[in-house]
Amino acid sequence: MSEKIGVYICHCGLNIAKTVDCKALAEYASHLPNVTVARDYQFMCSNPGQEMIQNDIREMGLTRVVVASCSPLMHEPTFRRAVAKAGLNPYLFQMANIREQCSWITQNRVLATERAKDIVRAAVMRVNFNEPLEVQKVEVNSNVLIVGGGITGIEAALQIADSGKKVYLVEKEPTIGGYMTRFDKTFPTLDCAACILTPKMVSVEQHENIELLTYSDVTDFSGYVGKFTAKIRKRPRYVDEDKCTGCGQCEEKCPLSVPSEFDCKLGKRKAIYRPFPQAVPNVPVIDREHCLYFTKGVCRVCEKFCAHHAIDFEQKEEYVEVPVGSAILATGFDLFDATRIKEYGYGRLPNVITSIEFERLTHASGPTTGKIQLKNGKPPESVAIIHCVGSRDKNYNEH
């Protein structure tokens, strides 16, 4: 069955009619396929305008309606209501905007009219494909997934959890805290970063509405608005989170030291380690790549010394699925790879360091306990600071 389309061209006073020949446009529209009637009127959104459409629906049996006027933001709801009152499904109505990006942007009547014809023709062609829709209400799951346990994820988790909603906070590192854990002071108040951050980290761990998933990542996210399922992979720590008390014996006894990622490899950590003493959760993780048991099949010293039998070399990765209604991505940032800019010598010259490495040097609990020193242990005589390396430089980053 072919559709019967009514097309209504609005003058919008002179807003449209000044540059678009509305009479000619209506005449043009009347010859388009499936168009039963095409009219123009001074104010389509006014009562007489709406009534004109409703009468045509009733008397001519229109099955689709196109109004060419202002932006959908302005009057789409108005016209949907109007056609619904006349018994037509409101989604069989199509709006064509011939004002904002057509009549308003030129004084050339010929060009504006031609463009308006294109817009109206497109809307007429499209409205044939519109389908009647029914509005229904759907339950929205109030659980929230937060990806990333840096200061952004932490703050979001606390605020949402305080408002009574369940939060799943997923962090890929063994501890939450993110980059801020490495900072000494924060700009511009020069507050101690740890003094702001660590109480919040503890609150996250203790909050009854927050389920913390560290050393984990989101592998799948499916569903639709308000009802999603997140699949989360929990990597094995090889330490039982329930049994471990965080006493630190295992770290002390572990015989293997490797460069610490947390200290930008300026300091050392053990093969079983917490990135820093205030880690949350306060449970170490075994680094499979270095651990002597995993690489050579020997050692297991940590197991021997753990009074709580928390070490579990057999732990496997686990997948959990959680239902959520919304998600916050707080995955943070990565540092620019400064070795790419050869002339600065990062990676080539020993005492060229990045801002985060400098931050670790200034940090009271950093690898130098806050002393700024060269690789040879001596204090620098002079320091040069290069700002914004790689930033806003089209050779390295477009943005």
Add this chain to the structure above:
Amino acid sequence: MNKAYDKSTQVVCKALDIDLAELNDWNCCGASAYMSIHEMKAHLLSARNLVLAEKEKKDLVVVCPACLTTLTKTNHYLAEESRFKRTIETSLKAANLQYRGSVKVRHLLEVIVNEVGEQEVKARIKRKLSGLKVAPYYGCQLTRPFGEIDDKEFPVILDRLLTWIGAEPVDFPLKTKCCGGLLMMTNEDVALGLNRNILDCAKQKEAECIVTICPLCHMNIETYQGDVNKMFGTDFKIPALYFTQLMGLAFGFSRKELGIDDEMISSRPLLEKHLEVIG
């Protein structure tokens, strides 16, 4: 002094079996002041050289980075359809010339490193420049703006070649900083300041001489060192050598054959100290 670059280039190329043929009826590349006065005419000069090389079915090898940049620029512009291309083509036509775009423009340094290679260079070494600390000075135009030869800001191609002949290139952060070029003629104070920075850096890095690949850099660095000293109260006395001169020394040629005797700041003491005959 630039004659020395010519001399040393000729003997080194001959030793490396590179057959250099002077382009018949060549003209100025259009760099120098020309480019800033009338760009189109400067490119036209370049285009004529490209046409002549194409006629002889040869690639163009230059020892001057300014020639390299100008000729390469012209070559790039002529590779794309544009009003520029049509203007140049019309002008060439008036002299019955036509360019089909087949010529490659290369710097001798790049040809030696990439075509001749480490093995061939090392095979010709008769004297080692052992322990000679040199500042490899690329100047501003070898890699910029195109970056086709090496990293634009921190090239290492000359460093590599210098290592092959036994010299020790120092870490030289100002390796691509401008020497002032022709500014020395029009705004001497500024140009002298730029040269002072380069000399100062070489001295701090304990380089015994500066190695150049550009006749203009060479002139500014060497000839104006006295003026730099006068203006800034410094006492620089750093010899400058073309990369071809150092190669020639390693290959066993005499100071005279390489034009080193024409230099204004003597490199004799330091070369005597470092040159050792192999075998």
